[in-house]
Amino acid sequence: MVQDNGRPRSRRLPRAVRERQILDAAVQVFAAHGFHAASMDEISEVAGISKPMLYAYLGAKDELFVACIRREAVRLIEAIGTAVEAGLSPAEQLWRGLRVFFEYVQENQAGWTVLHRQANAQGEPFSSELTEWRDRATDLIAELLARATEGSAQPMQAEQTEPFATALVGAGEALVEWWFEHPEHAADGMAMRLMNMVWMGFSDLVEGRSWTPKS
């Protein structure tokens, strides 16, 4: 049971504010129990509002769920988009992207859970919402990788960079799970870990070669 935020039901707030409260509550509850086990009653209670308002403002349960996914996906993608400035070196861009990713997750644990765990598990109408943002993130990285290899002996084609980028995103998602169980680590420490793994590879790390940010 997600805690009711005991406020004495502030009255007659404008729609925009209510919609934010509802989305916040819904994200909490969906993250805690999953889509099906979450009840509209609980969401309305946590939001400090009655059920019909839920339906009036954000529609049926599945529409509400989609709205949650969308909001979180947009937040994340925009955060990454602004952090990865054009003109930087590929390594630097990747490093910044990773860092802001871990920072987002840290400040938005429930949102991340909905995005990552729930959207994935609930099958078609929803998982494609997720796929969309994941593809954008993957494309971003794949392009970055392609650009990094441009001048080299063996430039990578999309058929190479795409699975590589996918695996990288997956590694990031898994590291986040691990992080939840080891919260003593800082966000940029986590980003460093992943950066080293991906950029240097294990055999380099064994030999003592590692990647470090310039700044």
Next chain:
Amino acid sequence: MVQDNGRPRSRRLPRAVRERQILDAAVQVFAAHGFHAASMDEISEVAGISKPMLYAYLGAKDELFVACIRREAVRLIEAIGTAVEAGLSPAEQLWRGLRVFFEYVQENQAGWTVLHRQANAQGEPFSSELTEWRDRATDLIAELLARATEGSAQPMQAEQTEPFATALVGAGEALVEWWFEHPEHAADGMAMRLMNMVWMGFSDLVEGRSWTPKS
């Protein structure tokens, strides 16, 4: 809707056989709809059996779900366990482990979906089932990594190898998702991809250094 396997309800089969049929059906249905959206009615129908038999043999819905997770987890862990023979070099062990992992997934898509997507999403009693096997896989790899660095300049401690192994497992899981959408690739090709990413790292790949199996 998962297809009913139209056989005319073979009668009076021994319990062990029915239990296998039930588990097979349950895995299919859970993979298709997720835990909550899957109905016991549909499972019984797909299994070619009536609902009370389900309850008599494998208990309530959550017990059945746990039974599915357990069976799939055991299958996978045993497959990997036999493939990774002691005495081989760490790189070779990792390579074999990865290959057998992708082979398992290929022949057992629904089982993998239940394990990976569903168990993860359904919160506590279930996700810890998953965590257990994942930890075993991660420990296996972490140990392998530790052994690989034993003699080197900077031997890795558990605090290093554990997140690395976690990320590796996550990368594998993500690559499987990608594979589902690009089924034209072979299992050992996928294993190679991951092996190269993890063992060599991106900067090596750019320079044209890559890992290849000896056999």
Next chain:
DNA sequence: AGCCTTACCTACTCGCGAGTAAGACTACGT
């Protein structure tokens, strides 16, 4: 033959939770 165990079924109960009907209160414009 009779009896018991095990496989198996039809046909229910019953609670939970999605979604709604119908109206109440408040603020503001005119």
Next chain:
DNA sequence: ACGTAGTCTTACTCGCGAGTAGGTAAGGCT
């Protein structure tokens, strides 16, 4: 003062699906 637009509620309906009561048939064993 009074309409009206927007906020908000209580108190329902109703279907779906988990779980069960109670009974039938088939084979084995003495």
